[in-house]
Amino acid sequence: MAEGSPKAWLMLAVGTDRQHGGNDGYDDDPDAHYSWDHTVANARAVAVGDRIVLWDKKAVIGASVIQGIETGWAEKILYRCRHCGGANIKRRRQEAPRFRCTPCDRTFEEALTRVERVETFRSRHDANWLDLGRCLDGDTLRALCVSPRSQHSMRPLRWDAFGKALDQAGRARDTARLSEATAWAQSLPGGHRQARVRVRVGQSGFRRRLLAALGPVCAFTGSSPAAALEAAHLYSYATLGQHHDDGGLLLRRDLHRLFDRGDIAVDPATLTISLRSDLLTYPSYAPLQGKPLATKLESGHRSWIQKHWEQHRLTPLTAGIP
Template identity: 30%
Template sequence: MGLGDITADAVSTAMAEHDRLGLIEFCNQHGFDRFRNYVIADDTRRYGTRVITAAAHGRLPGQVPLTPPEVADDDLVNQLLEGLGFEVRELRPPKWTREELTLACSQLFSNDRVAQRVNDPAVQHLAAFLRRLPFHAPQDRGLNFRSVNSVQRKLFDLGTRLPEYKGKRTRGGALDEVIIGEFLADEAEMHRRAAAIRAEHEPKAWALFSAERKHDSDAGSSGVLGSSFVYDNNFSRSQELREGHVVVIHDDEDVLGIARIGRIDHEDGQAGVTKYVAYYGGTWRAVDGAISSDDLKDASTDMAAHDVIKPLDIDKVEAMLARVAVSLPSQAAEARSVAKIRSVRRIVTGKDVRGGEDDGVAPTGGRREIKAKARKGQDKFRKKLIQRYGHVCAITGRCPAEVLQAAHLRSFAEHETHNLDEGVLLRADVHLLFDSGLLAVDPTTRRVVLAPSLSTYPHYTQFDGAEFAVGPSEKAITDHFLAVTGAWIGQQGGNQEGL
């Protein structure tokens, strides 16, 4: 069966289910987000065309609901629904709020009251910022919500309300003239209001301190490294953390990892103490000492000596991570991944997966559940290599910290020394090939060569001829090459077991 087999009765049944569960519950159950470009209009109710069509397919005999990619073609979905007698409408972007117009007017007045074009970076930045604001629910945003073109048009609309404009006014909105009037009356105050809106909603990053409890003041700070951070309202700035904020987890010595908060739960306790659990496991990226806690101070905006929660400059955090080949977790990618995983889990388990069902009971009391340093294979040698090369395998490129291992160009068992110039970072499987004498580096070209026995493994033959990292000792590379390749061609002295 395909889309063409969906019936009007199946669609109506899906709409009834939507009414019973509500929009959020219905979308979560079927693995969809709440963004809708087109809706079925039924009196005053609105139903997203894609999710309704996907659910309707599951109402057919012997069929299951469709996934988001299977109903991604709006034209095909809309044609089907209209053919079944349903009214389909494009969801128009919502009206501009006072806050949005204040930001737009601030931009206009900052540019000598001249509306900038779509290719102007300031307009592009404003559009991106407006799309991040929480004033409109995702299901109400519609197609092209605060696109660069729509923002440029609004700047022009506002410009036609200025007293010096002599042309014909555009249609705009009634609030446009009100906000323009407020800027004309007190421009400095309105710019301050715009700055306050930006300060409240700009992307934020936080340094969260994680270590074994040393003082009574540490009570309330716990969690599970790589999954959650537990804190309470006794901590300074505890009320400022929000879903979507970036968090950098560190201890006394190192940055352990970075993530983006996906959800914050709270639980009221005794004596007015509220415990919070910030979950971030979906975007956790281990850093494993590539950045020190001292380095993190360069990104701070207020590193008070004993604060567990400290604000960071997110641009500096991003630049710091880029130097070690780690990128900020993507909020949009996480949302798509969560929706997909929920859909699959619902099919596998036969249960709806919502909220924190998989996270178990939030930690309570002062009990510490932190795993302060989950350092698989971590030692000082590996840490120094990560600080030198970042999270980059010398052959395959950027890698998650969890699969990067410290490799010796000369056998440690033979020399028992950790010479940094004779060490490289290698992905775990590549490291095994390297130590097994199945991979070497041509010292004349610094490109990878593979043992003939790997020629039937396409996953690894792609690395034949790959450029090797710059930095390791040329003599160590040469010695390793001669020993390994000698074994391949049957030369004596090329015993790979001695590597």
């Protein structure tokens, strides 16, 4: 591969089941972002403009081009074998004891733990995401890697060979789209950038708790597939750095982003949805204006909604009115 040309990576994405070095896993959302830290092999080799293919060990999930990488710092709990001190241990879902150490083949119920400060990385790749419909199986993907026997979560991929495999699977159009996306991403400023917000450690757990408490319901539009919902903070996570269960609602991804920007807000006096005037020109959003929430609010929710309103609506009596 020529110096400076984009690289290609096969990345394992199985949510909190993706363990590395005996930790609690990573917060992944395959069609939007991928997370890792400096303890992972190839951590600092991944760059903006690189092509990525995500899989779950059994089949391909999708592919994209990295449009940005946010970096930060976080603390994570590392687990070690009680017998040899090694980090290559796995939790067992149904068997006891709970842990098995690969190097020494010992099992144990409680692991040794320590907290380590790690540099964190999160790719952003939603702009060019392609769902590949599990068209290639795990064995095929392994064979397409530079080192087919690699066990790393992020391993170099032979991109040309991957493209040919997609063509043979009847996905030639996707190959062309990924080539166009690569050219687009190459025009972006390269490298990593320091995140403006704190990495949202525990975000996946926060979402799970909201789903358990509120059900698969978008607070603005009603019943929705759980896969389409995100955990939206009603406050600035960057400021507080904590997940408050009464400070979150479930929202569709597009509505979440508009809410974070203040383009959509909730009038604390009426608990109805308020749109900024420019959104009223869009047929898919205009019907939300003045609509009551689809989720029952607790007192804590109302307090955070008031703060969000004060932050984003300096003239609340005219907000959302053309």
